[in-house]
Amino acid sequence: MSVFSTSRLMVVFAVGWLCGSGAVQGQVPRKQEAIPQGPPSGSAKADPIRISAGSPSIRRITADHSLSLPNWCSAGPYARDGEPLFTSMTRKEPSYKLYHNAYWHAHKWYALVPPDAMLRDGCQPGVPSSAACAARGSDADGSRVNSADGGSVDGLRSSPLEEGLSVNCALINLPVSNISAFTDNMRAGFLPGTTLLVDFPFPAFPDNLGHWAEIMFTTYSVLADGAWRNNTVGNRGRYVDRILLPNLRKEMNDWFKEILAVAASPGVRRGGPPVPSIIDHADLEAFPKLSWLIIENLLVVQDRYTHPERKTGFIGADHGDLWRYDGCARYVNRAWEIGFSDPSFAAAFRAAIYKRAGLPYVPGWEPGTPPPAPVSGSPRVMTLLLAHEDYPPLVNWEDVQATMHKVASAAGLVVRTVTLSTDAPFASHLDTYARSSVLVARHGPLLATASLMAPGSTVFELLPYKWEWLGISKLYYNMTRSTGDLHHFAWRPTDHRLAHYDHENYTRYHTWTPEECSARECLMVHGRAGLTVNLTEFETLLRAKLPDVLAGKGVEELREPWPKAL
Ligand SMILES: *[C@@H]1O[C@H](CO)[C@@H](O)[C@H](O)[C@H]1NC(C)=O
Ligand SMILES: *[C@@H]1O[C@H](CO)[C@@H](O)[C@H](O)[C@H]1NC(C)=O
Ligand SMILES: *[C@@H]1O[C@H](CO)[C@@H](O)[C@H](O)[C@H]1NC(C)=O
Ligand SMILES: *[C@@H]1O[C@H](CO)[C@@H](O)[C@H](O)[C@H]1NC(C)=O
Numbered sequence: 001m002s003v004f005s006t007s008r009l010m011v012v013f014a015v016g017w018l019c020g021s022g023a024v025q026g027q028v029p030r031k032q033e034a035i036p037q038g039p040p041s042g043s044a045k046a047d048p049i050r051i052s053a054g055s056p057s058i059r060r061i062t063a064d065h066s067l068s069l070p071n072w073c074s075a076g077p078y079a080r081d082g083e084p085l086f087t088s089m090t091r092k093e094p095s096y097k098l099y100h101n102a103y104w105h106a107h108k109w110y111a112l113v114p115p116d117a118m119l120r121d122g123c124q125p126g127v128p129s130s131a132a133c134a135a136r137g138s139d140a141d142g143s144r145v146n147s148a149d150g151g152s153v154d155g156l157r158s159s160p161l162e163e164g165l166s167v168n169c170a171l172i173n174l175p176v177s178n179i180s181a182f183t184d185n186m187r188a189g190f191l192p193g194t195t196l197l198v199d200f201p202f203p204a205f206p207d208n209l210g211h212w213a214e215i216m217f218t219t220y221s222v223l224a225d226g227a228w229r230n231n232t233v234g235n236r237g238r239y240v241d242r243i244l245l246p247n248l249r250k251e252m253n254d255w256f257k258e259i260l261a262v263a264a265s266p267g268v269r270r271g272g273p274p275v276p277s278i279i280d281h282a283d284l285e286a287f288p289k290l291s292w293l294i295i296e297n298l299l300v301v302q303d304r305y306t307h308p309e310r311k312t313g314f315i316g317a318d319h320g321d322l323w324r325y326d327g328c329a330r331y332v333n334r335a336w337e338i339g340f341s342d343p344s345f346a347a348a349f350r351a352a353i354y355k356r357a358g359l360p361y362v363p364g365w366e367p368g369t370p371p372p373a374p375v376s377g378s379p380r381v382m383t384l385l386l387a388h389e390d391y392p393p394l395v396n397w398e399d400v401q402a403t404m405h406k407v408a409s410a411a412g413l414v415v416r417t418v419t420l421s422t423d424a425p426f427a428s429h430l431d432t433y434a435r436s437s438v439l440v441a442r443h444g445p446l447l448a449t450a451s452l453m454a455p456g457s458t459v460f461e462l463l464p465y466k467w468e469w470l471g472i473s474k475l476y477y478n479m480t481r482s483t484g485d486l487h488h489f490a491w492r493p494t495d496h497r498l499a500h501y502d503h504e505n506y507t508r509y510h511t512w513t514p515e516e517c518s519a520r521e522c523l524m525v526h527g528r529a530g531l532t533v534n535l536t537e538f539e540t541l542l543r544a545k546l547p548d549v550l551a552g553k554g555v556e557e558l559r560e561p562w563p564k565a566l
């Protein structure tokens with residue numbers, strides 16, 4: 001069950017827009033895994049909740065409540081007594097933002113704001129581009145950030161609150177005039193320090209490795225860069241204490257799990273657990289319905305799908321691109337670059353994940369010299385990677401294989417064919433890629449591991465006919481490009497006879513332009529259609545690139561324009 005294109009498209013319609021609602025990874029909940037689950041160190045679990053002038057009855061209820069809290073949150077507040085717990089947000093970089101005092105309650109996210117911070121004349125919350133409003137926001141917000149409170153930041157200024165918290169989570173502004181009265185009587189659990197929010201864009205299809213990779217590589221880059229630490233508040237915000245997965249379960253696909261472990265690693269406390277504890281959808285479901293969760297620092301890494309104002313349903317120059325068919329809209333920011341923000345992060349990620357998987361150290365490559373064989377002493381390998389059960393099909397894969405043999409022997413490469421499914425152990429995926437100097441595969445989630453190939457390696461990607469939706473055909477290309485040391489070429493059919501639709505009704509789509517083919521059915525039809533490779537063109541591409549690749553020519557020197565979807 002690893003149908004990239006079909007899954008990716010169907011999910012757009014299956015996903016609920018509210019966090020925690022809609023489809024969730026439907027795996028059988030297993031016994032909790034060996035992920036550290038204890039309360040954060042130094043948490044004041046035993047402390048009674050702050051009660052101001054509460055009546056005895058309130059005190060009793062609150063005490064009972066603290067017993068019913070799960071052990072992953074603290075009953076003791078992280079803030080100093082009397083400090084107002086208004087919500088604020090800091091966005092210093094396009095790649096991430098931090099919410100301070102974020103509230104989660106009954107499956108929704110809330111920002112507690114002073115009444116005067118609600119819509120001011122001519123200002124809209126969450127519009128960072130509006131300088132006047134941003135300036136006014138900062139003035140008004142300055143006092144809301146507890147930067148002076150022994151925090152790690154001096155003079156931290158908050159930004160206008162973005163209501164598009166993350167792709168599937170909206171932030172509801174709740175004006176509160178007396179914040180201490182409001183929070184003192186609140187049944188609450190606290191998450192001190194920093195919590196990393198990971199909102200999977202397509203939760204109904206959790207086997208979509210490509211979309212996991214696109215958010216994880218950015219997450220790793222943000223955490224490794226470290227500038228986010230300076231935007232946190234409180235004494236213990238400088239490390240990621242836990243990961244919050246509002247729409248996935250911690251019993252996730254092995255590929256997801258391994259990638260997440262390494263992606264989060266630059267954020268963890270030295271000497272602490274190697275992987276932060278995970279609060280998942282099931283944990284949130286079980287959280288007492290009348291209680292609130294208050295999060296000191298909520299770190300949200302940017303993806304291609306989150307609009308700061310959570311705008312959906314419009315198409316306009318300022319809104320980017322929205323996919324709005326069948327009552328569903330999906331915003332995609334095409335300007336947002338996925339992948340590692342710097343090649344050094346790609347190299348560090350690769351080194352960490354090879355080590356974790358027990359593979360020998362990543363062979364280095366000096367452009368200008370032939371890349372070393374991934375397994376020293378063995379011939380270089382050229383792999384044809386096929387999806388489990390060959391679906392969606394690569395119709396003439398045996399001919400593709402024969403063509404590879406023909407070209408490879410001249411180049412001193414050994415050809416092999418490997419079949420993988422998306423739920424195969426991560427180690428199988430990584431091993432397949434780590435051993436391949438050259439890899440040929442149809443576009444699909446199995447290509448998500450391509451960015452982890454050894455430096456100087458090469459991907460030849462076979463794109464389906466008319467497969468283009470807001471730059472989606474470049475999903476894997478953009479990721480490998482961000483590493484700076486991988487070659488990535490693609491072939492794509494321009495003749496509809498090379499696409500094999502699974503019903504004759506669908507042949508009508510073959511004349512549609514890529515722009516016209518942005519609705520669900522057309523994209524799904526093309527995504528799952530069988531693909532025949534034009535062997536002449538494929539062989540020409542291999543012969544044009546392989547000798548130079550194997551001679552060690554530079555990645556930019558050999559780069560080709562991406563083939564157009566005609
Ligand atoms: C806020 O509420 C508390 C009671 O919880 C009260 O003591 C305090 O005076 C109130 N503050 C304002 C400004 O009304
Ligand atoms: C954090 O702030 C300090 C002081 O302003 C600065 O020296 C340091 O470089 C900053 N760290 C990062 C990672 O930006
Ligand atoms: C890849 O990057 C190009 C810009 O180079 C962009 O147009 C396209 O939308 C991106 N696609 C993805 C999936 O990131
Ligand atoms: C194909 O089109 C015909 C006529 O419009 C329709 O009756 C039939 O249900 C369609 N079949 C599929 C599989 O879409």
Ligand SMILES: *[C@@H]1O[C@H](CO)[C@@H](O)[C@H](O)[C@H]1NC(C)=O
Pocket residue numbers: 495534535536537
């Ligand atoms: C394959 O590509 C070649 C060169 O572009 C073209 O002449 C030939 O007609 C194509 N064959 C098929 C079956 O599309």
